[in-house]
Amino acid sequence: MIPISIELLAPAGDFERLKVNLLYGADAVYVGIDRFNLRANATNFSYEDLKEGCDFAHQIHKKVYLTFNIVFHDEDREEMEKIIEQVVSIGVDAFIVSDLYLIHYLHTKYPQKEIHVSTQESITNYEEALFYKDLGVSRIVLARELSKDEIKEIIDQTGLEVEVFIQGAMCTCYSGRCALSSYVTNRDPNRGGCSQVCRFTFDGGEEKKFTLATKDLNLVEYIKTLIDIGVTSFKVEGRMRSIYYLATVVGTYRKIIDAYYHGTLDDTLIKQSMVILSRVSNRETSTHYLLKEADENDQYYTGRQELSNQDYLGQVIGYDQEKKRIIMKERNYFKVGDVVELFTPKGKTYTFQITEIYDEKENVLDVARHPDQQLLIPFPEEVEEYSMLRKAIL
Amino acid sequence: MKLLVSVNTCQLDPYIEHGADGFLLPLTSFSTDFETTYCLEEMIMIRKKYPQVCLFVVMNAMIFNQDLKEVEKILKTLETYHFDGIFFYDWAIYKIHLQNQLKTPLVWNQTYMVTNQATANFLYEKGISYGVLSSEITKDEIKNITESPMKFFMYLVGFLPVGLSRRKLLTHFYKTLGKNGKKKLLVREDSTHMPFLFHETLQGTSILYGKCFNAAPFYKELSSMSIAYGILKQDYLEKSIFLKVLSFYANEKDLEELIVETGNLIGRNTGFLARKTVFKVKKEKSNERG
Numbered sequence: 001m002i003p004i005s006i007e008l009l010a011p012a013g014d015f016e017r018l019k020v021n022l023l024y025g026a027d028a029v030y031v032g033i034d035r036f037n038l039r040a041n042a043t044n045f046s047y048e049d050l051k052e053g054c055d056f057a058h059q060i061h062k063k064v065y066l067t068f069n070i071v072f073h074d075e076d077r078e079e080m081e082k083i084i085e086q087v088v089s090i091g092v093d094a095f096i097v098s099d100l101y102l103i104h105y106l107h108t109k110y111p112q113k114e115i116h117v118s119t120q121e122s123i124t125n126y127e128e129a130l131f132y133k134d135l136g137v138s139r140i141v142l143a144r145e146l147s148k149d150e151i152k153e154i155i156d157q158t159g160l161e162v163e164v165f166i167q168g169a170m171c172t173c174y175s176g177r178c179a180l181s182s183y184v185t186n187r188d189p190n191r192g193g194c195s196q197v198c199r200f201t202f203d204g205g206e207e208k209k210f211t212l213a214t215k216d217l218n219l220v221e222y223i224k225t226l227i228d229i230g231v232t233s234f235k236v237e238g239r240m241r242s243i244y245y246l247a248t249v250v251g252t253y254r255k256i257i258d259a260y261y262h263g264t265l266d267d268t269l270i271k272q273s274m275v276i277l278s279r280v281s282n283r284e285t286s287t288h289y290l291l292k293e294a295d296e297n298d299q300y301y302t303g304r305q306e307l308s309n310q311d312y313l314g315q316v317i318g319y320d321q322e323k324k325r326i327i328m329k330e331r332n333y334f335k336v337g338d339v340v341e342l343f344t345p346k347g348k349t350y351t352f353q354i355t356e357i358y359d360e361k362e363n364v365l366d367v368a369r370h371p372d373q374q375l376l377i378p379f380p381e382e383v384e385e386y387s388m389l390r391k392a393i394l
Numbered sequence: 395m396k397l398l399v400s401v402n403t404c405q406l407d408p409y410i411e412h413g414a415d416g417f418l419l420p421l422t423s424f425s426t427d428f429e430t431t432y433c434l435e436e437m438i439m440i441r442k443k444y445p446q447v448c449l450f451v452v453m454n455a456m457i458f459n460q461d462l463k464e465v466e467k468i469l470k471t472l473e474t475y476h477f478d479g480i481f482f483y484d485w486a487i488y489k490i491h492l493q494n495q496l497k498t499p500l501v502w503n504q505t506y507m508v509t510n511q512a513t514a515n516f517l518y519e520k521g522i523s524y525g526v527l528s529s530e531i532t533k534d535e536i537k538n539i540t541e542s543p544m545k546f547f548m549y550l551v552g553f554l555p556v557g558l559s560r561r562k563l564l565t566h567f568y569k570t571l572g573k574n575g576k577k578k579l580l581v582r583e584d585s586t587h588m589p590f591l592f593h594e595t596l597q598g599t600s601i602l603y604g605k606c607f608n609a610a611p612f613y614k615e616l617s618s619m620s621i622a623y624g625i626l627k628q629d630y631l632e633k634s635i636f637l638k639v640l641s642f643y644a645n646e647k648d649l650e651e652l653i654v655e656t657g658n659l660i661g662r663n664t665g666f667l668a669r670k671t672v673f674k675v676k677k678e679k680s681n682e683r684g
Contacts, residue, residue, distance in 0.1 A: 071507045074509075099507075099510075101516045127485075128457070128489065131486070150459055154459065174558055178506075178556070179530055179557065183556050186672060187672055193673030208571060210570075294560070296566035299561070
């Protein structure tokens with residue numbers, strides 16, 4: 001087996017998501033605090049949560065990166081520098097930044113901290129990457145508009161760690177080169193206020209109105225290619241996504257990566273992974289720029305669909321050893337007789353039929369119909385907390 | 395404040411006569427957000443014809459690996475013709491400029507990213523003497539930033555950029571309609587009816603705000619700040635109207651006239667000069683998706 005060197009990096013909007021990501025196989029997570037990151041309206045981390053998150057991650061030899069990637073204004077600077085001092089002492093492993101002064105500030109004041117250049121800078125060529133290398137950064141997050149050949153050339157020419165997005169939502173414009181949200185909703189996208197105007201409807205006087213909405217990115221079929229060309233880190237987008245989404249996506253990519261390094265990656269696993277990822281995404285997916293110039297098939301324009309499904313049935317919160325039952329918190333309706341899948345942080349998936357459902361008071365139920373209700377389901381084997389139950393999809 | 399204009403011709407004399415102190419020349423294939431671009435030969439011809447006029451080259455496009463050799467060649471050529479500066483977005487231009495020890499001043503033109511004094515000071519120390527202020531900051535923020543030793547440009551008039559995509563948004567849209575596409579289109583956001591101009595080129599699609607920006611009501615205040623150049627952009631404005639607006643800005647003595655007359659000609663959109671953007675919004679529903 002080749003030693004695993006690629007990093008799987010996942011988005012954590014809060015402490016629970018951080019935990020789920022790391023348990024499901026992410027090597028590192030990226031998080032934001034209340035301000036100064038591009039998801040100002042996500043839950044984000046308090047200092048206490050961040051400390052707890054860093055401690056949790058470090059105990060299991062994993063990493064936490066802090067997104068500090070706003071384009072700041074003068075009024076932000078003083079508070080920003082104070083916060084940096086605090087979070088450095090908390091123990092984050094790296095800062096993801098875009099502003100050049102901030103890169104310089106971090107590099108000179110905290111030289112022991114890694115600096116990663118955010119995709120907000122939309123790095124599209126190796127000379128630009130070398131400019132950042134000169135400033136002391138160790139890693140660059142590339143623009144999402146690059147082909148695999150362009151990515152490879154940047155890796156070959158710079159020797160920098162290179163992070164690429166493999167899954168999640170895409171911007172219509174280059175990151176950092178869009179102010180649509182400022183103009184339409186007065187919300188500054190470069191300080192975390194993006195209102196996703198590219199998903200709004202526009203009227204160009206033609207027979208149909210249109211959106212600029214993109215399909216999501218999904219590079220599961222090209223993991224091998226990207227490892228082979230020397231990518232350092234695979235990034236999953238979505239700090240505002242649910243724990244079910246994160247568990248599914250991170251768990252799926254973990255299996256693919258491990259299979260690659262174990263020499264067992266095959267078409268069957270890739271096809272299965274495609275099915276799982278397509279069910280959890282609320283939009284269709286595409287490879288966008290990786291193989292060719294993005295075209296009309298990578299966008300919605302008209303007839304856009306935001307799909308939601310009720311696959312996610314609930315989360316395991318414990319196991320009753322005596323009665324051999326999983327204790328779970330319900331999320332979506334299911335009933336006795338349904339065929340379901342139970343998937344675990346350790347990568348196991350069990351398919352079985354629901355034979356009995358009990359509530360907390362041991363009442364027998366035919367159907368589970370109350371979200372957040374605690375339920376008990378017979379299952380012969382103990383499974384870990386944060387295992388999840390979904391409709392059978394494989 | 396000197397007045398710099400971007401125009402759509404090689405004949406600069408009428409603009410000089412109406413008060414332009416200099417010109418922006420967007421380079422074909424390496425600039426974005428401008429309706430009219432100039433090839434290198436045209437730029438050289440203009441430089442030779444107007445040796446005393448201030449000429450800035452715009453190279454604000456995204457640059458890809460395959461462009462780098464050409465960029466280096468262009469920068470070296472521009473150096474020999476003594477242009478007054480090069481507007482750039484991509485840091486590859488700075489890096490190549492440094493590697494070749496070129497002397498043409500560089501103008502930091504990262505559109506929405508020129509928003510604070512600390513970064514301006516840092517870049518000034520790195521040898522970048524000019525910056526183009528973001529058009530999405532307030533006049534108070536401008537005042538603060540312009541206390542940096544860096545010299546600044548700011549837009550005074552024009553249809554300003556609001557987005558740039560590598561995607562050929564119009565071609566793709568028209569394909570879905572089964573039509574041959576237009577390369578320019580005025581669209582309106584459906585709920586607010588705000589207008590946007592889409593302009594597609596081989597490099598992708600540039601999106602401009604469809605209401606002309608006009609800084610006239612704040613011109614006196616802005617003139618008192620340390621702003622080296624105000625930029626007036628002619629794109630999508632008739633030449634006769636643009637020349638009149640230029641004249642009013644050039645003869646700024648009567649501020650009331652500047653405000654009223656230019657307002658009548660191009661409208662009264664003052665953008666974000668007196669309107670601060672926000673980024674935190676009240677949570678009305680759960681953020682959770684998926």
